[in-house]
Structure formats: structure tokens, C-alpha cells
Amino acid sequence: MFRAMLRKEIIELAAPFLLAFAALATVIVEAVSRSRRHFDQQGAWMLDDDFVYPFLVISLCLAVVMGLVQSLSEDVQGTWRYVLSFPGGWRRILKLKLACGLAVWLCWGGVAVALSFLGMFVELGPAPEPLQKLFDPVLRILVCVPVVYLGAFLTALRRANWFFSRLMPAVGVFVCWFILPYLPAWWIVAPLATAGFGAVLIALMFHVASSRDFA
């Protein structure tokens, strides 16, 4: 059952993932080529807003689209009813979906780090600057954006009669973009805050799924 659900979710998430991958590759190629044109900038592009903001936007878009694909598309296709008629029960289906979504997000993190490292390697050769410094903005974004995914999922799962939940992604974006990455000692605070906020969102999702009609 787990493998069947995983396969389905991965296939459904493949298109937005590949689009995001292509966009990120383009951004990195552009950043590296720009850096090479300005020798005094070499190696600094990962800390440059021209890379960080596109990466943040791509990550946010991917997170929102993933949440919507996993939840809203089931509503649109009418397939919640189908999949919930299976013996697994809605709790297990929801857990599997979230596990798949978070697994895909981890893959995205891996891809983002690998592409960034590849960009650095192409530019500077085998002796890059310390990785912690270089990957700092990438990691900040990867740690903070999952709440946006969860918020988008909850928004699509939740019917419109509770308007606040419709704003969850906006709250998530706000928290990620303006607060979490810029906190002091972010490597401790941001993961904890993300985990806490994520846990609240997941609890809300289970509450919503237990009380809503899948008509």
C-alpha cells in the first residue's frame, strides 16, 4: 500500500519538481557565468541576492504547488472519495501523502545543495570556500519553507468556511521570508520553529480531515 501510494504521489509531483529543477539550474548557470565575468565576485554568488531570491521564490513556488497538487487536485478530480473508499482509512492516506511530500522536499534539498555545490566546483575548482558559509542561504531556505508546503496543503484541504486557514500559506511565507532565516542562531531557532509550526499545521490537517465531508 505504501509503495503504491508513494509511486502515485511521486508521479503527480514529478512535473512541478522537474520545473523547479530546471528553473534552479538556469539560475545557477546564470549566476556562475555572471560571476566569471566579474573576477572580483568569484565564489560570492551564493551569498548574492541574485541567487538567493530566485532560489527562495522557486522553493516557495514548489512548496505551494506541491501542497496544492497533493490536496486540491484530489478534490478537483473527485478522487478523495475513491482513495478514501479503500481499506486504509483517511488517517493512513493523509500520513502517506505528507510523508511523500516531505520526502520529495528532502529530495529537492538534496538537488539544490548538489546543484549549488556543482556550480561552486565549476567556478572555483576542487578547493571551494568553507561549505557552511557557502550553503548558509540555501540551508536557511530549505529548513524554513516546508511550513509553506504544509500551509498550502491545509488550505486546499480546508473548505472555505474557516477563512483563517485560507491564509495559512501567507502566514507561512511571512514567517519564512521575514522572520525565520534572519533570526540570531537561526540553525537552532529556525528548525525548532519550523518543527513547531509544522506540527500545528499537521494537527490542524488531521482535525480538518476528520471533520470535513469528502462529497
Add this chain to the structure above:
Amino acid sequence: MDPVNESANAGTTDAAAEQGRAVQEAGPERVSGQQPVVTDRLTKYYGGSRVVNGLNLTIEEGSVYALLGRNGAGKSTTIKMLMGLVHPDFGSATVLGEDAHNMTPETRAQISWVGEGHPLYRWMTIDGAIRFAKPFYPVWHDDLVEQVIEHFKLPRKRRLYRLSNGQRAQVSLALAVASDPKLLILDDPTIGLDTVVRRDFLESMIQIIQQEGRTILFSSHILSDVDRVADHIGIMLDGVLRVDAPTERFRDALRKVVVELPAPLPKPPDCPGLTSWAQTGNRLELVFVDFNEIHQSYVDSLTPTTQDVLELNLEDAFVEYTRGARGIMPSFVREVAHV
């Protein structure tokens, strides 16, 4: 609103309730046994509208029960509540002995559902849809799926969005029978299918029905289908189960009396057992439940110049029962006036 229609409709709503009770009460006693589906005052509101109203439904094991009603009568909502997809606002639904909303996976594995419009993942191929559904069930009969796929000559490698509605219905049926369910619930499975495909689908369903002990609940608009396969029918009107009876009993209970009157009536007098009436000029059609001497005397009291008592097939009986009073439609009034 046309005052004739308004008063007539108000009168026949109560009459319909009476007749429904009459049909239910007059039906032969069910053989007591296991009851896969039992609902107790099941009620559901959407907005301020009560779409299912105090539904008490019992379906015996091994029976083929057709849930009928016009659009918006509450059939699909009832089925979704039985599947645990929709929460009732009041009352309860018990399916295979468990509360519909808290069924264990073991119980749910004994139920198959074919949803209205056949909601499947349309990007999947037929083979992919089978591979996806199979791991969810503890019991899965590849041979049964194979039989249905072969019978309908379905292209296994084709994606579902490229199939016709009829083929998607056939895939749904194949997936539904594969787990060898004790209870098969089908929500308007033949809607949108042409006559030939519908007939094929029903033939297959009949074969499935022949398996001992299997209970089937299905909703439908197509009365000829129901007549072929269902041994019991339930008719819902405005969320209320008005009829719950063996199919033959319902069909035989209704009679239409067509009379020619010397002059049109503003509204026929009330009469117990009068379900609906329609008038065109001097011609009056009256539909009675359990037509008897009292009804005959009532008809005679109208002093008709001619009268015919007609038997109805299931479709006509359903239409007459659910349509209510029509009175005189405005276009007919003009027509009559020109004549």
C-alpha cells in the same frame, strides 16, 4: 405562482407521504437475517437545506437494492454517508455491523464502491489503476479483474483519460469486484452510458450478483435497469424515503385512471391513496396507490364520460409517483383556449 399548481402541489406532498407509508407498510415482511446496511434517522443538511431527512433504511443480506429518486433527492448523499465520506448531522449508519464513519480497515475491505462519474486517477493506465488499487486490499482476485477486462476488451495500456465513459465504468466495475466484496455500493454507475454499454454493464453486474451472499446497493435514474436487476427499491423524495418495497410490489401498487370529464375541475377533491393528478382540458389523469373500491367510487363521483384504469410499468410508476401534481401547464391552457 399559479394558484392551481400551488394548492395542488401542497396537497399531493402530504398525499405522497401517505402513499409512501402505505407502500412500505403493505410490503411483504422481509426475511430476517443479517443486515449489511442499517440506518437510523440518518439526516444531513447542506446549508439550510435538509437533503436527507430521518432516513431509516434496512437492506437484507443478498438483496439487490435500488435507491431511486429525482436529482437532488438525497441518493448520493445517503450513499456517501454509508461510505463514511460524509458526516451525518443526526442519526447513524451501520454498515456490515460497524458505524459507517469509524469502520475498521478489515470491514472496509469487504465493501467496494463505484462512485458517480467513476472517479479514478485518469492519468493512470488501466494496468496502473489495477496496480495502484491492489495493495490496499488483503484479498484481490486477479482472475476476476482479468475476466472483466477480457470481457469488455479493455486496452490495458491506455490511460483512463483516453477511455470513453463506458470504458471507465467498466474499469471501475473490474476494480470493484476484484476484492470479492460482501457489499457492493454503486452510485449511479450507468449515468452517461449509451444503451448498449449500459446493457453490457448490467449483464456483468447480474453475473456478479449471482454470487451467493453478496449484497448490492445502487442508485440509478434509469428505471429499465432497475427493473432488470433490483429485487427491492427505495424511492427518495426531497430527502425522505417514501417507498421501501419489493420492486414488483411497487410496480403493481400504482394504477393510473384516465377520465374524460364534462368540464375541467379547478382541482380534484382530496382522496386517500391519490398520489398525483394531471389535467389537460377535460382529460384528467389520476394515480392511485392500491386502487380499490373506494377509489372507484371516488372516480365515479366525478361523473366522467369515459374512464380507463391502466397498469404502469416501473418507469411510469416511478414518474407518476415522484412527479406530483401538474395541474394545467400554461402552454396547455393557451392551447385549450385556441381550441
